[in-house]
Amino acid sequence: MTTPAASPSREGVPLLQMMGITKRFPGVVANDRVDFDVRSGEIHTLFGENGAGKSTLMRVLYGLYRPDEGEIQVNGAKVAITSPADAIRRGIGMIHQHFMLVDTLSVAENVALGEKSQRGPLTDLGRVSERIRELADTYRLNVDPQAIIWQLSVGERQRVEIIKALYRNVSLLVLDEPTAVLTPREVDELFVVLRQMTEGGRGLVFISHKIHEVLDISDRITVLRAGRNVGTIQSSEASRARLVELMVGRAVALESQPSKGTGGEVRLSVKDLHVKGDRGIEAVRGLSLEVSAGEIVGIAGVSGNGQRELSEAIAGLRTPLSGSIRLGDAELSAANPADARAAGLAYVPEERMRDGVVPFFTVAQNLLLVENRSRDYSRLGFLRTRAIRRHCQELISAFDVRTPSLDTPARNLSGGNIQKLIMARELSGSPQVLLVAQPTRGIDVGATRYIHERLVVQRDDGTAVLIISEDLDEIMTICDRVLVMYEGTIIGSADPRVNTREEIGMLMAGVKSAVPPLAGEPATASP
Amino acid sequence: MSRFSVAVGEAWKDRRRLLLSWFALPLSLVAALLLGAIMMLALGANPITGYNALIVGAFDGSYALGSTAVRAAPLLLVAVGICVAFRANVFNIGGEGQLAMGGLASSATALALPNLPSIELIPLVLLAGAAGGAAWGAIPGAFKAYFNVNEILSTIMLNLVAVQIMNWLLAGPMVDKTQNSTYGLIPETRLLPRASWLPILIPNTQLHLGVLIAVVVAVGVWVLIYRTSFGFRIQAVGLSRDASRYAGMPVKRTMTLAMTISGAMCGLAGALLVFGSISHRMVTDGSLTGFTGSDGFNGIVVALFGALNPLWTIISAFLFGGLLVGGDALQVATGVPADMVTALEGLVVVFVVSLEYMRRRSRTTSSPSRRSRARPTEPVAPAESLVTADERSDP
Structure with missing residues (x-):
């Protein structure tokens, strides 16, 4: 397929039409009769919360998933896209969030990968390099065809991906959160390139969480919520408020259980914290917060705004660049997990199968993971089997961990029971501060309710509880105070009994003026 | 339900x-x-003749059983060492080198202290052997834990280094200069002090103290792995580094220690090879196997066959010791x-x-x-x- 004739934004047959796409996974409808189309020469954004179904829809388009229902038309002709290779043949390209490049090969070699050489069995890197230079000149993409991928910055790698798509002459390009890894300057440069790419009549699908970027670059915006298309609007008619309203929807009011006492002593205090993320970009940028005894503070925010790095820094799993973390009287900014625990921290991690349990260990062994040195359970280095089993038996009945026996491997338990097991272990040491990341993600309703009740009980016992969650309903239900994290810092705070879901949603989208600061809140650093 | x-x-x-x-x-x-x-x-x-000879040679009568047990003892210690490292998810392929370093350290100790009584010298040389092997195991262990160096490569490389050190020491500083040979000196030590020889436990057999030590150590290591909090940490680290780190365990130190213990077991096996030998010298033919008899590698087989559990490994070592001893009888009987x-x-x-x-x-x-x-x-x-x-x- 070649680039369509230069007829930007002329009404007619869309480049792509997806009609009534339904994709079910066990227990979830990821896409529910979604309609989506892309016209020649436009940038059409897919917008929505995590798990709203954006990626699923694009995977259907790229041939990674087969839809259960619905029809896809490319240039007005009905097609069945069976594989990524098939999608590429039809002129559909995709730039994944994690780049698909071979680190040890050059730019030209990466571009040539999977393409037929014009010289038969021999490579044709000279011609490929020449074409890359032409494309780089036309689109002002500064890329050296001879450079080896591992030498390049993230922004440069993304340019290589774009060159790859241009080289293949795609007519429709999907960019999955392309700005997540870029600095603001690089984002501006990218947008210039994207605009230029549409001039030849290409259509682009842009996926992002960041509302200002979406309004900046899009011609049209489609908002997905819980797998449904809840609206496709012209960018000129969209506003931040309208997008947030569509994204968040109207929630059913949930009963909240406010804290009895307030004004306990400050147990956890984070000041001007800076933490680097895995991709080398600063993920936490000058964040400050305080959590007192007897309150539940929730950190809301769209994922990828530094929440994971923040929780790992507090837990001692990630060393901060600068700033201070105080837990009680202990300074933890250069700590390791053992020190954080010694200072009174309990941590329920986000990746429970990776960090929270040893899947091949039994329930009893997993319950012993933290306290294996404690004098209660080992004497002169020898494990006190009987005391351990009694302790474990008490814990699993106290926390309602449903397991056939203490000797069942943890990997055989359901997600909810694993989370209860981790909670049982973490709370058994009566912590000063409890940090819980994504307390109930992927967990059934019954276990979710139980875990929420437990968190409230812990708060009433005087523990300082900090919850990081992407689930706004959860935050609104159990937190006494909400801090919203955006681009590595706390952009604002809210009171779940006073502020609405929409107001918090605005903060999550980076709109700062949405909620007037509450009296008595700790000062929050600006981004 | x-x-x-x-x-x-x-x-x-x-x-x-x-x-x-x-x-x-x-x-x-x-x-x-x-x-x-x-x-x-x-x-x-004829396979029936062959296997019959093998079984008789290995297991028939107290002398055969004693020889099998003596052959099995170093295999058992190496295998137990493999078990410890494996529980920490480290593969110790360096048994050969650790055996050699253990043999050298224990021989040097015995040669340096010729006048000590048995009751002091034997524990000392065994400890020296364990220490030599421990050092040779700690190096790849620490490299793996702190710099993520592949332990399979580093242990194999260290085997090559160990053989060079052994050849140099046995042909140079530690060589027996009193031998009268017309073709140059054989790379072997002097006769080791009689007080360092491992005493024979049952008369008219080869069964020496080393066999008892190996079995006791195997049981001890089983207790270490499955009944102590240190062993619990070794297992946790071996199964999930992430979860162990999150739980506050010293992951890197635990891995290094597991490899150190593994090396110590192999080093102890090296000491048994020296002090339980018939010549009562440390001898080489210039290759590693000349001293170790491939026990560093055979021990891996023994550990695998023992399901990587120190107790099963006792039986497994005895079986494989029997195979090795019986192999000679098989050769005699069938050619x-x-x-x-x-x-x-x-x-x-x-x-x-x-x-x-x-x-x-x-x-x-x-x-x-x-x-x-x-x-x-x-x-x-x-x-x-x-x-x-x-x-x-x-x-």
Whole structure:
């Protein structure tokens, strides 16, 4: 397929039409009769919360998933896209969030990968390099065809991906959160390139969480919520408020259980914290917060705004660049997990199968993971089997961990029971501060309710509880105070009994003026 | 409860699984022996005569049993060392080098202290052997833990370094200068002080104190792994570095220590080779195997056949010791080279690993929902960890 004739934004047959796409996974409808189309020469954004179904829809388009229902038309002709290779043949390209490049090969070699050489069995890197230079000149993409991928910055790698798509002459390009890894300057440069790419009549699908970027670059915006298309609007008619309203929807009011006492002593205090993320970009940028005894503070925010790095820094799993973390009287900014625990921290991690349990260990062994040195359970280095089993038996009945026996491997338990097991272990040491990341993600309703009740009980016992969650309903239900994290810092705070879901949603989208600061809140650093 | 009825529904599959897990090891031994019989037939020998000679040579009478036990002792210690390292998910292929370093350290100690009584000298030389091996195990352990250096490569490389050190020491500083040879000096030490010789426990056999020590150490290591909090941490680190770090365990130190203990076991085996030898010298022919008799590698087979459990390893070591001792009798009786025993060992490993693979495949294909549904614990699979360890390192 070649680039369509230069007829930007002329009404007619869309480049792509997806009609009534339904994709079910066990227990979830990821896409529910979604309609989506892309016209020649436009940038059409897919917008929505995590798990709203954006990626699923694009995977259907790229041939990674087969839809259960619905029809896809490319240039007005009905097609069945069976594989990524098939999608590429039809002129559909995709730039994944994690780049698909071979680190040890050059730019030209990466571009040539999977393409037929014009010289038969021999490579044709000279011609490929020449074409890359032409494309780089036309689109002002500064890329050296001879450079080896591992030498390049993230922004440069993304340019290589774009060159790859241009080289293949795609007519429709999907960019999955392309700005997540870029600095603001690089984002501006990218947008210039994207605009230029549409001039030849290409259509682009842009996926992002960041509302200002979406309004900046899009011609049209489609908002997905819980797998449904809840609206496709012209960018000129969209506003931040309208997008947030569509994204968040109207929630059913949930009963909240406010804290009895307030004004306990400050147990956890984070000041001007800076933490680097895995991709080398600063993920936490000058964040400050305080959590007192007897309150539940929730950190809301769209994922990828530094929440994971923040929780790992507090837990001692990630060393901060600068700033201070105080837990009680202990300074933890250069700590390791053992020190954080010694200072009174309990941590329920986000990746429970990776960090929270040893899947091949039994329930009893997993319950012993933290306290294996404690004098209660080992004497002169020898494990006190009987005391351990009694302790474990008490814990699993106290926390309602449903397991056939203490000797069942943890990997055989359901997600909810694993989370209860981790909670049982973490709370058994009566912590000063409890940090819980994504307390109930992927967990059934019954276990979710139980875990929420437990968190409230812990708060009433005087523990300082900090919850990081992407689930706004959860935050609104159990937190006494909400801090919203955006681009590595706390952009604002809210009171779940006073502020609405929409107001918090605005903060999550980076709109700062949405909620007037509450009296008595700790000062929050600006981004 | 419904989950138990599910378990009942899967009873047939469970039975097949059970068969494969409990009988995998005996089955692989039988299969290897059958193939060995075919090899003997091909070489024009009668396999019944051959195996009869092998069994008589290894197990018939107190002298044969004593020789087998003596041959098994260093194998057992190496295998126990492999078990410790394996529990921490480190593969110690450096047994050969650690044996040599243990032998050298213990020999040097004995030569330096010729006048001590047995009661002091024997514990000292054994400790020196353990220390030599420990040092040689700690290096790759620390490299693995702190710099993520592949331990399989580093331990093999250190084997090569160890053989050079051994050749240099035995031909140079430690050589017996009193020997009168017309062809230059043989690379061996002087006769070691009589007080350092491991005493014979049963008269008219070779059974020496080293055998007892090896068995006691094996039991001790089992206790260490399964009954102490340190062993608990070794297991946790071996199964999940991430979860162990999160739980506040000193992951890197634990890995290094596990490799150090593993090296110490091999070093102790090296001391047994020296002080339990008939010549009572440390001797080499210029290659590593000249001193170790390949025990550093055979120990790996023993550990695998012992399901990487120190207690099972005691039986496994005795069996393989018997194979090695009986191999000579087999050669005498049938003319088939004793090296065939090495081939048998290799076949055993091939069968153990492939049966384990079959067992796992039957499990994963029969119950796709096993992750989501709680079930009673299945029987502990002897060699399960063999395959799972590979999968763990590659999520």
